[in-house]
């Protein structure tokens with residue numbers, strides 16, 4: 001595996017939209033070719049080389065390419081967008097849309113990510129060692145097809161509206177989240193190891209939400225079903241299962257109504 | 267003094283009966299002229315080995331106004347990854363099924379379309395429609411105000427007051443700068459305000475106590491009384507419901523007793539739009555089947571009717587119509603987001619995204635029905651290609667529809683990859699049709715036919731001397747072997763497009779924003795104090811705006827082309 005290191009040298013005045021920072025785009029390219037890749041600052045088309053020092057070179061394929069992003073990238077959006085393979089390590093705190101529409105590979109952020117990280121994600125592994133912002137693993141604005149697959153793991157806490165319109169895949173938050181978890185969720189799994197204040201599973205049609213801590217205010221559309229002993233994220237626990245959101249339409253499977261499942265750890 | 271000579275192309279022009287003969291087209295000052303009328307300084311465009319047609323005419327699309335814009339607003343996901351940055355003389359443009367106004371103009375022009383009609387203008391929001399038309403570059407545009415659920419119309423027609431109806435229509439066309447009488451689900455949209463619908467032509471409208479049949483007949487009579495360029499343009503009752511083809515035939519038969527009366531060469535008294543949505547058999551989605559044969563067998567015998575196809579293109583799109591109840595029905599079927607707007611006294615609109623999937627049997631059958639309507643047609647001067655953009659698919663798919671109509675092989679390729687191909691074949695006729703339309707028939711369906719139906723055959727849709735110089739060159743040689751995809755490719759990106767004598771597209775790229783005009787119809791009638799009083803009264807009593815704020819004033823229509831009609 002070849003490693004490309006991007007070290008930020010000039011801060012953009014506006015925000016930099018750098019969706020070209022992916023193993024797919026860097027593979028088969030030398031440092032100078034990578035520096036010549038396009039990005040947008042406002043309405044101006046610029047090159048990555050204007051802002052980043054590039055060293056190393058891409059591997060033969062995306063799979064053989066690893067990217068390390070160093071320095072203050074808090075004004076850089078879209079790192080890892082649509083990546084299909086390979087690895088990215090961001091050492092600091094990137095701005096919005098990190099790992100958006102990611103298909104595969106591994107993306108690790110040492111710091112925090114801003115809003116819309118991993119939206120529309122289809123596959124791969126996305127690890128955030130710090131905190132995540134709002135709309136983590138959500139659907140794009142207006143879309144009813146949110147996260148489809150892959151795993152997002154947040155070691156810290158997450159913001160509001162995570163897993164909005166989620167259809168598949170897994171989001172694990174080790175800390176607390178803000179309001180609106182899994183709104184309109186139709187599939188997939190959200191595991192919150194801390195607390196979620198309120199609006200958990202609103203208009204949820206299918207899928208599973210696990211909350212280890214507490215929910216301050218439950219949605220009125222959830223009904224207690226039974227207690228279950230389950231293994232979640234590699235550890236066993238006892239959970240109370242609630243069905244919901246009963247205010248929403250639900251499909252039938254084999255004559256049985258399929259509900260969204262909300263598990264509260266006992 | 268700009269002069270052009272488009273040389274040596276294979277010309278297809280139904281207005282002159284030219285079927286692919288090699289000919290030169292001469293242009294002087296925005297008009298087609300005889301080759302002898304231009305000087306030796308004329309700029310030559312070499313079209314040898316290529317197809318030459320007039321600019322195409324769109325007879326029915328939803329491309330401007332509040333409904334379209336509400337679609338843009340509530341579907342940001344339709345724009346995702348579609349934007350192109352601004353370029354020389356070109357604005358930033360994007361969107362797929364509900365493109366920006368700029369993209370609308372660019373994309374029509376790139377396919378060789380030079381005129382388009384917005385198919386449903388709510389009169390109250392005519393200003394918004396015209397603001398968007400103004401911002402749609404290159405193509406000439408007009409808009410059809412909707413009348414079929416209008417309180418004035420229903421009250422006058424209930425008392426069979428044709429003259430008053432005509433006077434009201436004349437007033438409304440003038441204040442909204444409209445082109446023709448559009449009727450959407452006659453009576454049904456008003457009934458929807460009462461939680462009801464009109465699913466046959468004899469269902470009475472609540473309160474107004476009038477039937478869809480009476481509304482349609484009355485409007486046809488008023489249209490011919492005025493002698494408008496276009497006929498009544500109808501979106502029929504019971505759109506999109508299994509078994510609706512009987513309602514369709516009932517409505518079409520209403521035209522039988524009327525005769526076209528106008529000075530524009532129009533022969534039909536009724537244009538029935540997006541016929542695909544109205545040619546359904548069965549009584550539920552399980553036994554849903556094509557009735558295109560039954561419908562077209564009737565249409566083929568009636569010179570009084572023109573139709574457009576409303577072809578399903580198998581895309582993710584956005585449905586939008588003034589047929590409010592239908593959109594509610596649709597959101598209950600697909601559970602996707604729904605927007606609904608009521609337009610006081612006049613009409614309403616609903617919007618729902620829709621994914622026509624090649625893995626869903628119903629969608630496959632709808633795809634077949636749209637094409638069957640075109641393939642069963644005997645006279646292609648009376649059947650036009652549309653997708654009821656964006657309802658059955660985006661207009662940018664016209665080249666693909668042309669490919670399917672011109673190539674049985676392309677249709678077979680499509681059917682072979684359907685998930686329910688065998689069941690679809692059972693419910694339709696498409697697999698048994700080997701007809702392949704010719705370029706001449708395509709020119710009838712997209713140029714000469716719609717222009718004649720609109721009563722604008724003196725301006726558009728042909729290459730005869732005296733007509734507007736809307737000329738298109740496609741990089742397609744009809745006399746050499748080709749693959750079906752070559753057709754789609756050539757029609758997607760015209761090699762050369764001229765709009766009223768100005769080159770606007772070269773090699774598939776927009777090079778000039780042209781001299782876009784807004785077409786509207788000024789129908790002069792005798793003074794009618796009663797109607798004027800009624801209008802004043804309705805504004806005082808019911809409208810939320812004053813009459814003075816209703817009129818589309820001149821600055822909304824900066825470059826008008828007015829068609830004059832005298833019904834005094």
Ligand SMILES: [Zn+2]
Nearest residue numbers: 326328385654
């Ligand atoms: Zn329509």
